[in-house]
Amino acid sequence: MPSDRTSSLELWGGYECTVNRVGDAWFDQTPRSGHEHRIEDLALFAGLGMRSLRYPALWERIAPQHPQQRDFRWTDERLPELARLGVNPILTLCHHGSGPHYTSLLDASFATGLADHAAAVAQRYPWVRDWTPVNEPLTTARFSALYGFWYPHTQDEGKFWLALLNEIDATRLAMREVRKVNPAARLVQTDDLGYCHATPPLQADADFQNERRWMGWDLLCGKVVPGHALWARLCGFGLEDRLRAIADDPCPPDIVGVNHYLSSERLMDHRVERYPHRSIADRKVGKIEDLPLVDVDAIRNLRSGVVGLPNLLRQAWERYRLPLAVTECHNGATREEQVRWFVEVWRGAERLREEGMDLRAVTAWSLLGSYDWNRMVTRFIGHYEPGVFDVRGGQPRPTLMAPVLRDLAAGRKPDAPALDIPGWWHRESRFLDAPPAPGPCYERTLDEPGETPLLLVGDDGPLTHLAVRACEVRGLPYVRCGDDLGAALARARPWAVLDARDREGLAGPRRRRVGCPHGTRTSVARQCADAGVPCALFTSAYGPGLAAEGLSLPGVLVARTGPVYLPWDPSARAVRLLEALESGRGPVAADGAAHWHAVYGPDLLDGVLDLLLDGASGGFNFFPAEGWSEAEWARRMAVVAECDPQRVDGPDAVAQTAPPFPAPGAVSHLPPSETTLERFVREARLARREGEQGVERRQDDARLEDAGANR
Numbered sequence: 001m002p003s004d005r006t007s008s009l010e011l012w013g014g015y016e017c018t019v020n021r022v023g024d025a026w027f028d029q030t031p032r033s034g035h036e037h038r039i040e041d042l043a044l045f046a047g048l049g050m051r052s053l054r055y056p057a058l059w060e061r062i063a064p065q066h067p068q069q070r071d072f073r074w075t076d077e078r079l080p081e082l083a084r085l086g087v088n089p090i091l092t093l094c095h096h097g098s099g100p101h102y103t104s105l106l107d108a109s110f111a112t113g114l115a116d117h118a119a120a121v122a123q124r125y126p127w128v129r130d131w132t133p134v135n136e137p138l139t140t141a142r143f144s145a146l147y148g149f150w151y152p153h154t155q156d157e158g159k160f161w162l163a164l165l166n167e168i169d170a171t172r173l174a175m176r177e178v179r180k181v182n183p184a185a186r187l188v189q190t191d192d193l194g195y196c197h198a199t200p201p202l203q204a205d206a207d208f209q210n211e212r213r214w215m216g217w218d219l220l221c222g223k224v225v226p227g228h229a230l231w232a233r234l235c236g237f238g239l240e241d242r243l244r245a246i247a248d249d250p251c252p253p254d255i256v257g258v259n260h261y262l263s264s265e266r267l268m269d270h271r272v273e274r275y276p277h278r279s280i281a282d283r284k285v286g287k288i289e290d291l292p293l294v295d296v297d298a299i300r301n302l303r304s305g306v307v308g309l310p311n312l313l314r315q316a317w318e319r320y321r322l323p324l325a326v327t328e329c330h331n332g333a334t335r336e337e338q339v340r341w342f343v344e345v346w347r348g349a350e351r352l353r354e355e356g357m358d359l360r361a362v363t364a365w366s367l368l369g370s371y372d373w374n375r376m377v378t379r380f381i382g383h384y385e386p387g388v389f390d391v392r393g394g395q396p397r398p399t400l401m402a403p404v405l406r407d408l409a410a411g412r413k414p415d416a417p418a419l420d421i422p423g424w425w426h427r428e429s430r431f432l433d434a435p436p437a438p439g440p441c442y443e444r445t446l447d448e449p450g451e452t453p454l455l456l457v458g459d460d461g462p463l464t465h466l467a468v469r470a471c472e473v474r475g476l477p478y479v480r481c482g483d484d485l486g487a488a489l490a491r492a493r494p495w496a497v498l499d500a501r502d503r504e505g506l507a508g509p510r511r512r513r514v515g516c517p518h519g520t521r522t523s524v525a526r527q528c529a530d531a532g533v534p535c536a537l538f539t540s541a542y543g544p545g546l547a548a549e550g551l552s553l554p555g556v557l558v559a560r561t562g563p564v565y566l567p568w569d570p571s572a573r574a575v576r577l578l579e580a581l582e583s584g585r586g587p588v589a590a591d592g593a594a595h596w597h598a599v600y601g602p603d604l605l606d607g608v609l610d611l612l613l614d615g616a617s618g619g620f621n622f623f624p625a626e627g628w629s630e631a632e633w634a635r636r637m638a639v640v641a642e643c644d645p646q647r648v649d650g651p652d653a654v655a656q657t658a659p660p661f662p663a664p665g666a667v668s669h670l671p672p673s674e675t676t677l678e679r680f681v682r683e684a685r686l687a688r689r690e691g692e693q694g695v696e697r698r699q700d701d702a703r704l705e706d707a708g709a710n711r
Contacts, residue, residue: 005323005358009349011409012325012363013045014054016370016387018096019061020377021151027377030056033368034391039077044389044396045367046085049409052130053082054327054363055089059117060100067102067113072124079125090130090188093118093174096140096150096377104152105144105163115173122181130186133174136259137167138216139192149376158237165242168219172251190257190327191216193316194264195307197298202268205288214319219243221320222250255360256320257327258313262341262425265298265306275301275432299425300432310348313359323358328365332373332385333424334474335400335610339416340423342401346408364388364405368396374675382672390614392667399614417495417613418451421475429473436693440468442477446491453477454612455494455533457485457524462507462566462601463538467500470605485524489531496612499524499537506538507564507601529553536612538604541623542597551619559608561622564601567680567695568687574598577634578684581643588634592650596633597623600676602683607669624676625668633673640677 016029030036045053055078063070082089094114098104103113118133134140144150146160154160171189178185193213198206211229218224224231225247234243269275272285275294286293298306307315309326316324326349331341346362353359366387374383388405389396400416407414421442424430429437444453454471456478458464471478481488481497489497526549528535534555541560550556565572580588604622611620628636631650638645670676686694 006360009353010051010361011049011405012052012361013050013367014363014365015367017056018377019058020096021098022378029371032371035368039081041396042081042085046087048402048405052088052090055091056095057091057093057121059094059114060097063117064100067116070120089128090132091128092132092135095135098144098151105166106152106159110166111169111173114170115177118174119177122178126181129184130188131178132188132190133171134167136191137164141167149378161234161237161239165239168246175251186254187251188255188257189220189253190259192264193258193260193312196266197302198268199270201270201291202288202293206268217256219246220250221252222247253322255323255325256316257325258316259328260309262299262331263297267296267298267301268293300430309345310352313352317357323360325361327363329362330365334606335613336418336474336476337423339400339404339419343414381674383675392669418476440472442471442475444477444479446479446488451477452495453479453492455479455481455488455492455497457481457497457499457501459501461502463502464500466601466605467498470609485527489533494533496534497528504540506561525550525553525556529555534612534615536608541621555617557611557617558619559622560619561604562597562599564604565598566601567684568692575684578637578641581638581641587649588647590631590634590648590650592629592631594630596628596630599623600680603670603676621666621668622670623668624673626673637677641681
């Protein structure tokens with residue numbers, strides 16, 4: 001076992017650099033995040049205090065047309081800059097890809113081709129120590145050759161094993177070439193590590209999947225020999241000679257890199273009827289030996305409990321006794337939940353080190369966020385998950401994660417609002433069958449000790465109601481302001497103020513004040529600015545609004561938005577359109593000339609609270625950015641709701657009137673409308689069946705992996 005154990009837990013980082021192929025289309029995350037043209041991002045990464053950075057020198061990007069036509073200009077600029085900044089690169093050569101167009105995971109040329117690429121990269125950068133020739137080989141083989149999501153789109157177990165062995169051979173040959181240049185080069189081998197739970201009729205298949213999850217590392221370590229649990233199965237596909245060749249010349253990782261998400265533990269259940277409101281990603285009904293099944297997040301559906309990352313790491317340590325690192329740590333959720341998850345993983349890693357485990361690092365993954373992982377990057381819809389930085393405005397804006405990571409890297413205790421509240425994965429409300437809470441759980445009084453609260457200025461309108469709901473769902477302690485804002489600021493000492501009064505009728509008729517300070521909205525902003533307390537307020541994106549003074553004040557966030565609709569409001573146009581579509585009776589009239597510019601209230605509040613937690617200020621837009629007409633919006637909703645879109649009676653896909661956006665090219669901080677429609681349809685149905693109290697946001701992790709074996 002290597003003896004270079006680190007003296008303390010290290011912070012590593014990585015930005016989402018996937019290049020995957022779907023048919024003839026290529027999805028490259030680097031230009032989408034803007035990092036393609038921003039070398040200055042590297043200084044931002046180094047400023048977090050990270051020691052190492054997972055970074056691409058991808059085959060598909062360096063030699064896209066011909067294996068001997070290589071363009072190193074991009075890496076020539078960036079790798080020396082990382083060295084100057086004192087950040088150790090961990091070079092990835094293939095990240096969820098199948099190689100350039102002239103090869104694939106199923107071609108014999110894949111392994112030798114990647115090895116040639118590795119040799120060229122190593123000769124170019126002989127000082128680089130750490131390498132990941134193939135990121136997540138098992139996961140990539142599953143998605144490409146077993147499930148058919150990515151190229152070459154096969155759905156065959158034999159092809160899956162062939163793809164995996166090609167990736168393992170590519171790794172072995174690549175490291176051989178790298179070590180010819182740098183004998184001290186280390187293999188940091190990443191893969192997803194989860195666990196499959198199952199109901200009794202499906203347990204045999206779950207047992208197989210729980211053996212299969214180790215196969216990438218097992219092969220590299222030379223463990224797949226006669227007597228291995230899956231030896232006979234692979235030999236049955238005619239792969240015995242390949243297995244023996246790998247076992248005779250293994251390439252064990254110097255560091256086993258564990259990627260783990262809250263959705264990495266799955267539950268296969270044959271009782272399909274128990275899951276009527278599962279998410280779009282989990283909607284498909286599979287079959288194993290003619291037995292139907294659903295494959296859903298175990299964390300939300302298994303009351304007996306999950307294995308959990310600490311125990312999964314213990315399993316990996318006992319199996320390999322090799323140094324470990326958590327090489328992807330990310331939670332596709334609201335901001336405070338992202339922070340809670342990372343801090344929990346970090347603290348758990350420190351405890352495992354105290355037990356004697358050689359656990360080197362925790363990696364902040366998706367530094368610049370990621371696109372369309374809720375679709376397995378199979379098509380472009382623009383669904384963006386912020387990471388440590390948010391790039392929607394064109395330049396990386398630090399989120400709440402950034403100061404938390406700096407604290408952890410420096411050995412300080414991180415300080416963030418509501419950090420000590422348990423994450424959603426620990427709360428009873430996470431279960432899809434959880435009863436609604438009998439009353440508020442996170443409302444506090446002005447002088448109550450404990451967590452620093454959010455101060456809520458409200459009225460009796462829907463925006464205030466949504467703000468209270470959002471705080472309850474997200475576990476954010478809050479205090480309602482009384483008539484004296486100055487006294488409330490002094491007594492509660494809030495981390496921020498949210499002015500959720502609806503003075504412009506965004507969510508219906510203007511409302512009366514209820515226990516809120518006298519004066520105008522801008523007077524609230526002014527008092528907060530004078531007190532040095534961050535503040536957020538709402539105003540119309542389609543008119544003059546009340547934002548002028550707020551935009552001129554320090555620390556004030558102005559959310560410019562449109563008319564707001566709610567899933568439990570039967571008078572809302574969106575709710576009425578959905579009900580008409582689901583009735584199945586006659587055509588559904590919708591306007592084909594006017595833009596759909598209504599805003600889903602829960603999305604609006606989540607977005608504003610995220611920005612407030614980030615410490616953002618200034619104006620931010622919240623409006624549907626696609627420019628769809630009402631008729632096109634209704635058709636898209638029909639597809640999500642599994643209704644007939646042809647029943648929508650409206651002519652045009654794109655509205656003919658000028659878009660009512662705040663300014664040309666303005667960026668919206670709402671999710672894309674397709675994502676919103678999925679959330680709205682699910683929550684509107686829950687509200688219709690169970691009332692408002694039945695609506696919770698329980699699909700926080702957007703990376704929902706389809707772990708079934710026979711799809």
